[in-house]
Amino acid sequence: MELKLFERVESGKGLFAVESISLIYNALTTILILLLYPRMDHPGMMLLERLGIVALTFVLIYLYQAFPCRLTAFIRMVVQMSLLAYWYPDTFEFNRLFPNLDYVFASVEQAIFHCQPSVEFSKLCPSMWFSEPFNMGYFFYYPMMLIVVVYYFLTRFEWFEKICFVLVTSFFIYYLFYILVPVAGPQFYFPAIGMDKVNACDFPAIGDYFNDNTFLLPGPGYEHGFFYNLVEASQEVGERPTAAFPSSHVGISTIVMIMAWRVNRKLAYILFPFYVLLCCATVYIQAHYLIDSLVGLITAFFVYQLATLMYKRWFISPVFKRMY
Template sequence: MKGRDKEHMINLFKRVETRKGLFAVEKITLIYNLLTSILILFLFQEMDHPVQMLVDRAMIAAMTFLLMYLYRLAPCRFSAFVRIAIQMSLLSYWYPDTFEFNRIFPNLDHVFASAEQWMFGGQPAVWFCERFPQMWVSEPFNMGYFFYYPMILLVVVWYFLYRFDLFEKVSFVIVTAFFVYYLIYIFVPVAGPQFYFPAIGSDRVAQGIFPSIGDYFHHHQELLPGPGYEHGFFYNLVESSQQVGERPTAAFPSSHVGMSTVLMIMAWRGSKRLFACLFPFYLLLCGATVYIQAHYLIDSIVGFVSAFGIYILATWMFKRWFAQPMFK
């Protein structure tokens, strides 16, 4: 190990004096926790399992404060990373949680599918995959879609290793941006083509007829098998992950496009080399959102445009209310 790398590793575990309170990402998570808890109480009679949801939120809050106190036993860069990484891992809980709210509201897919039909004269999500079912198209797009979470990890770890002074800000902006999208998903229940099209039938889709289905998804979560080369390695990875964690929620705007755009902004500001390495995967990911029928094209367009505003908003929030030195 080179001298510089060895010194870098030592710094990761070097005990330091740190501020006593919560990190910014923990504060924004607790705020989102509180807001959604209030919403649960307000919608209590209509929700499927509100008591369990409130218990989950209480446990997340308790865990957050427990980690804060345990951190004081060994404050260092690595333990700070673990503390923040745990909060970011909770996004896998908060995402499907949006479905528990929006399932009680009338579905709006008919509005967005009709808008798509009016704007483009058809459904780009259908055209795209039907015209390019070949493996050499399907596999790269599915690879790009699967690269979503590795992209988040790579950007976060890069800042942790090379720009630790910005690490807390980056983690805060990422989590806050996710929460902004999640709040939209709660009140704008759009499931996307892969859920809506099988619900109304392919014949109606072909005829451009998009009926309202009300609260259909309250009791149905059938997922349309993804289009493309069914024997592909990345195709099966995406299919497996969607069958486990996907819900009829979060179609508008596309958080895959929005969040990956936020990540690319961070990559550009941090390292042009990192940006260049991620850019091909970013393009494939954006195309894949429509190709695998996870989103309408307008979802992806609005996801891209919204990313810049959300990035600016989250950055302003951090500087205005949350910015503090992690270590003294």
């Protein structure tokens, strides 16, 4: 393993595909900050953070050129993927300025299913035997990605750049949509309007309410559960009233399953139970409306194909190749 990690690869002077798309997303959101500058909460800090991300990217390129091997290539890729933890809450800084659309989605949900599935699901399955598995599935979102990415790195290095690009680009496609379509999800919208209105099927528009209010409804289920508390802690740190429609948890995890299926069917079978629990959990913990999750599932295939096409059109020859 050590020989593979430090196996020399062609250094190159260019950007990896995933770095290119990250810089493009950085530039697009920078332009949006400049356009919305007077209305934003801390635009100066956001611009400085983006500059820092650019600087970090080029520092890692310098590191790779000095020590061109699989390990430094992996570091460059993983750093860009880890920055998704910054880019996700960043979407809230934009869509908080626009009128919230939860009332539309809650009304559509009611019209289609004649109830609020997220509320009914949690009422139907309140015990630890449902709560813990669902919360475990929801928490497994990032570990599932990490498992598949590392598997490609160790066993299919020639595809590693492509799958990192496709994964990060898929996130960015969803993030751009979230910026323009502000939907917070039941766990934010329902406490904002009150459960009496939810039970009365009254879903009022709340305008830019979330610009100043970010109260998060505690998740349903067994509140003393280990995975319940892991999910609650992670949401308290990183969750924002944004990114509900479509569900990127369902969309991205579906894309990860496609990647797993293509490289190793056994790996896909192992991950499948966690994937099913994750998809169910998005509605169970009231992070999403059911239509969010269904549309997340459907769009995953289109987003995967679009990101793959972008890679083939823009990066026909991978930036780094194994040296023979």
